[in-house]
Amino acid sequence: MNLFVFVKRVPDTESKIKINHETNSIIQEGLNFVLSPYDEYAVEEALQIREAKGGQVTVFSAGPDETKAILKKCIAMGADEAVLIKDDVSETYDALRTARIISQALKTKYTEFDLLLFGKQSVGADSAQVPSMVAAMLDLPQVNVVTKLEIEGNSGTALREIEGAREKVTFMLPAVISAQKGLNEPRYETLKGIMAAKRKEIPVVTLEELGIHPEELAVGLKLTKMESPPVKESGKIIEDEPGEAAKKLAEFLRQDAKVI
Amino acid sequence: MILVYMECRDGKIKKSSLEALSEARRRGDEMGMETTAVLVGHGVNALAPDAFRYRASKVFVLENALLSHYSPSGYTKALVSLIEEIRPEIIFFAATSMGRDLSPRLAAELGVSLAADCIQTVTKDGKLEVRRPLFAGKAFASFTFKTSPQMASLRPNVFPLAEPVEDQGETIKKEVVIPEDQVKDRVVEILKAEGAELDVTEADIVVTGGRGMKGQENFDLLRELTSVLPNSALGASRSAVDAEWIDHQHQVGQTGKTVSPSLYMAFGVSGAIQHLAGMSSSKFIIAVNKDPDAPIFKVADFGIVGDLFQVIPPLKEELKKILSE
Numbered sequence: 001m002n003l004f005v006f007v008k009r010v011p012d013t014e015s016k017i018k019i020n021h022e023t024n025s026i027i028q029e030g031l032n033f034v035l036s037p038y039d040e041y042a043v044e045e046a047l048q049i050r051e052a053k054g055g056q057v058t059v060f061s062a063g064p065d066e067t068k069a070i071l072k073k074c075i076a077m078g079a080d081e082a083v084l085i086k087d088d089v090s091e092t093y094d095a096l097r098t099a100r101i102i103s104q105a106l107k108t109k110y111t112e113f114d115l116l117l118f119g120k121q122s123v124g125a126d127s128a129q130v131p132s133m134v135a136a137m138l139d140l141p142q143v144n145v146v147t148k149l150e151i152e153g154n155s156g157t158a159l160r161e162i163e164g165a166r167e168k169v170t171f172m173l174p175a176v177i178s179a180q181k182g183l184n185e186p187r188y189e190t191l192k193g194i195m196a197a198k199r200k201e202i203p204v205v206t207l208e209e210l211g212i213h214p215e216e217l218a219v220g221l222k223l224t225k226m227e228s229p230p231v232k233e234s235g236k237i238i239e240d241e242p243g244e245a246a247k248k249l250a251e252f253l254r255q256d257a258k259v260i
Numbered sequence: 261m262i263l264v265y266m267e268c269r270d271g272k273i274k275k276s277s278l279e280a281l282s283e284a285r286r287r288g289d290e291m292g293m294e295t296t297a298v299l300v301g302h303g304v305n306a307l308a309p310d311a312f313r314y315r316a317s318k319v320f321v322l323e324n325a326l327l328s329h330y331s332p333s334g335y336t337k338a339l340v341s342l343i344e345e346i347r348p349e350i351i352f353f354a355a356t357s358m359g360r361d362l363s364p365r366l367a368a369e370l371g372v373s374l375a376a377d378c379i380q381t382v383t384k385d386g387k388l389e390v391r392r393p394l395f396a397g398k399a400f401a402s403f404t405f406k407t408s409p410q411m412a413s414l415r416p417n418v419f420p421l422a423e424p425v426e427d428q429g430e431t432i433k434k435e436v437v438i439p440e441d442q443v444k445d446r447v448v449e450i451l452k453a454e455g456a457e458l459d460v461t462e463a464d465i466v467v468t469g470g471r472g473m474k475g476q477e478n479f480d481l482l483r484e485l486t487s488v489l490p491n492s493a494l495g496a497s498r499s500a501v502d503a504e505w506i507d508h509q510h511q512v513g514q515t516g517k518t519v520s521p522s523l524y525m526a527f528g529v530s531g532a533i534q535h536l537a538g539m540s541s542s543k544f545i546i547a548v549n550k551d552p553d554a555p556i557f558k559v560a561d562f563g564i565v566g567d568l569f570q571v572i573p574p575l576k577e578e579l580k581k582i583l584s585e
Binding site: 011013014015016017019024026037038093094095096097099123124125126127128129130131132133134135136137139140141142143144145147159160161162163164165166167168169170171172175180181182218219220221222223224225226227228229232234235236237238239240242243245246247249250251252253254257259260 | 330332333336356357358360361362363364365366367368369371372373374375376377389393394395396397398399400401402403404405406407444445446447448449450451452453457458459461462464465489490507508509511513514515516518522523532533534537540541543544545546552557558559560561562563564565566567570571574575577578579581582583
């Protein structure tokens with residue numbers, strides 16, 4: 001099995017997000033960048049499939065040179081190879097652009113694969129679009145938000161999470177899968193893995209090498225404004241005995257908030 | 261023309277699709293555009309009147325036995341053929357599980373960008389501008405579109421339903437021709453969760469338990485509250501999920517679901533930044549926590565400093581009393 005995993009470098013979930021209102025962008029200084037949490041499930045799933053069926057796991061990411069750090073983490077987890085697609089354009093929140101870069105790479109240079117794995121969404125842009133878009137561009141089946149995956153020969157079955165239920169989906173390989181929490185338990189890097197990652201050369205390919213012209217990557221969404229959430233005024237905090245407190249709360253819900 | 265995708269589940273159109281349709285009509289009236297809807301599936305023709313009630317002037321029905329169960333590739337092919345024919349300027353989806361799966365595939369087939377999970381739409385210079393959360397709500401961004409059709413998915417439970425009107429309009433049936441090999445991914449079965457609980461993203465009231473719940477069995481206390489409160493769902497913080505007290509489906513926060521219910525009730529939730537990101541846009545927030553310094557109190561409209569195990573039983577009785585009045 002030739003398993004490709006696509007990952008993204010994002011600020012960790014503990015980060016406070018500050019905005020530069022002149023450039024309508026996130027202030028990068030002081031942020032701790034990590035492998036996007038859902039991508040860890042995608043990497044782990046690829047490793048488990050390789051362990052069960054043999055094959056190779058290659059991890060890709062598009063971004064600036066700093067992105068190598070998360071690719072090294074994937075190598076330390078056990079991935080065989082990693083590729084950095086060099087893209088110095090800062091976050092556009094336009095998934096179409098990212099999907100075009102990935103699908104072009106898969107059409108021109110990295111054409112041999114059985115499964116394309118993604119996290120169900122990146123933490124930050126929260127778009128959850130790239131996997132479906134890549135599937136469309138390559139005319140492949142897709143299953144998103146997957147909590148269980150079984151591959152048998154050249155077909156697969158996956159469970160995907162929907163509102164209050166799970167859908168069982170069947171498909172043929174090659175296919176696009178996006179991972180949800182619950183799919184597996186991502187492993188920690190081993191010392192051996194960390195040493196291997198340190199030595200590992202991560203090849204860098206440019207957009208030109210993939211035959212992509214910058215004009216093909218014109219951004220389709222125009223960001224007009226970026227804002228922090230409104231600051232909430234602090235509410236009423238009470239420390240009454242439980243019965244009394246419960247009564248006041250119920251009254252508040254009915255009379256002040258009018259939500260019940 | 262604005263086209264709104266009508267999602268069908270359990271033999272009816274989902275409420276979130278009708279919310280998206282209601283919002284589409286508001287924009288359509290401002291822009292002088294006709295508001296239409298599309299149904300995809302098999303035997304879905306009968307659902308058209310519901311779309312008329314929520315002010316679609318036309319309903320396109322794309323029927324094919326191969327589409328009786330959801331398939332992102334098959335549904336996309338069907339929609340592309342319609343869209344190429346009727347050329348809408350704007351396409352809305354509800355940002356449900358299906359909407360968020362299907363709309364990006366359709367956008368890519370059409371070669372356009374898509375703004376996902378929007379919480380506001382406005383008309384600006386005759387065009388659409390949308391607002392959506394980033395970082396699960398730690399920031400918000402507004403976007404206009406450089407590609408056409410302008411495509412957006414709208415978060416459930418945010419946009420008000422229109423007042424229903426008489427169910428009049430034009431149903432236009434389209435024969436869909438899809439080669440069987442174009443249906444590449446098929447839903448073969450839907451496995452319902454036990455008790456068919458309401459999803460946190462669709463509930464008006466979310467009752468959430470955190471680390472302070474102390475154990476799996478204590479979530480039954482919260483389930484008792486949800487059984488009293490109408491249209492409510494059970495939520496959980498990441499620590500409760502990681503402790504395996506409750507399934508991840510219930511997790512609210514940056515690595516779970518982002519919710520904006522009318523009422524959010526947090527019991528024993530400390531309020532880590534990644535949890536607050538997922539729920540602080542709720543209209544009213546209630547917190548019960550032993551620790552007066554818990555960050556959750558900073559976003560709470562009403563907080564009780566106390567032992568949740570002592571507060572919940574009398575609270576349940578008070579709520580029952582009020583709701584029966």
